[in-house]
Amino acid sequence: MAQDYNLQDVVRSTQLWRNKVAKVAKNHKEVKFAIADEDEHSHLLAEFGLDDSGEEINIACYGPDGKKYPMEPREEWEDDEVEENITKMKKGKLTPHLKSQPIPKRQDSPVKTVVGKSFDKIVKDKSKDVLIELYAPWCGHCKQLEPIYKELATKFKKEKNLVIAKMDATANDVPEAFKAEGFPTIYFAPSDNKENPVKYSGGRTVDDFMKYLKEHATVAFKGKDEL
Template structure:
């Protein structure tokens, strides 16, 4: 089911898609030629099955980001059509009713989503590259051919190894055997995230031992200790080593685009997150950085990842956490249940003891919430974080709750339908239709999993049912779902009806 993707803990607002106008003109006819294939439910499988490598954008016609991407995507398709072999770019209107099955099959939760399909669609990977034409072309060229490039000369090493990015190089006595094969398996699996190379000559790698006696994976990085060696070639262990080693001890959240890949890894990590936001022009910034790095080192490997953010680059973070600039320096911890712990105007010597109190379970979470409305007499009731427990979680009524975002196109389309549903239950004291602004109010993620907007959850009066609604978003289907899942009328409501 289509929905507007939730900003994945701060990342949504970091990406900027450049708008440009691109026309491919035929010299013979002066008519525009389209290089991006248009797919739908009727031809998708047939066309994808013919390609060893094809890129598919899932879009919605109303989506602003999709409109901005369209000319860049078309320009990239034009350039890549001349590649050897040609790289095919395609698109699917995932908002169209007839293509909903494709959207569900590929778990499309927001627009635009781009997928790389290999071997006739048997292998599906997320596209994680740039959103402008030149970047798309460069990224996709790297995604074709071997996942790991052989390094034979110093020139190869200089060309392949970018000192600003993670690079994984396998050093082998020979390019055969289980260790080498497992390295290639991991390289293929993670090629969308990292660049890989392999060599028999460790002297060509400018960091680390120049002589290696046994097969070694060397992870090169532009931070912390700059390189780490690993000799366990079991696939899962090697993948874990790369994923964990690619996150800095302290990730920087600033305006430097080179830090974006590390931010993606940080926010995608399953670990709990400590985030310190302050002005990088602060007169004590060096002392803050030094102390914070020292503390991060003490928690290394203990399930807590650290980030240092510049207030000037952190507007999206401040909106997400409900912070204001006058609270900086502010220390925030987010746990695996989505609960947030906030320490505003923190001093350098307060960081370590406050984090220890958090780890020891002595802190209470901070709940972001709008004020409870003074009047709440519309058919769809307004719920905020402060009233969520009374109106939904502990309510003795059957409640359909929508978690929405004001900017979400799907939410705007659903709003009048929910109004009609609510009106149809106005005389039924046991049913409540409600809504909560997910951008301004926290919800307990261990109970309500919000992957996109809108998210609909239903709780029965007894609390025996608490399920996500994933049916069609029509008035009739929603009403039928409520009727089929509700608990019987309570004695209190029966008494009111009798009176």
């Protein structure tokens, strides 16, 4: 009987929240609403930084910009509180959650390590062209590329207007314009057009990369003839 009672309790709770969400959704028809079981979708809690909230009910939303907006964990939520948070999100008054590894204290390698919190500062620096590899630690092709990519970065290390970088796309949030559907995915972000990076689709030898960078660099390389 206890098991049946618990099941009924869960059903009632789910229906209660379904009704709450439906009520708020009527006022925000351009926003998609969903209810998910946290055990079946635990990865979503982690994506929003809510996996350790300790609360039975967690609320979060994706903004129109693709960013993630978790609402501050609390034991109970009222309809008007959910309404208020969604309105703030639409007006850009909520702070998005950004999944990020710690920013490296040192950058000794010629290949600069980028994380979620340093992405804008490094990749969107309008004074520099940036070639960035989005990789996964378990990816075999990424491991094969690593020595080639490092050699490439070494050859260009004296070029102040060019950055060769990499980011673990499984541990850091990637901006929508730099979306990675497979690994490695490489983008070239020119200094004069950071909002429209170009996905690299050429060969993966050092010479292939060098030829591409020479052709697409927005600032001529000082040692271009020697490279």
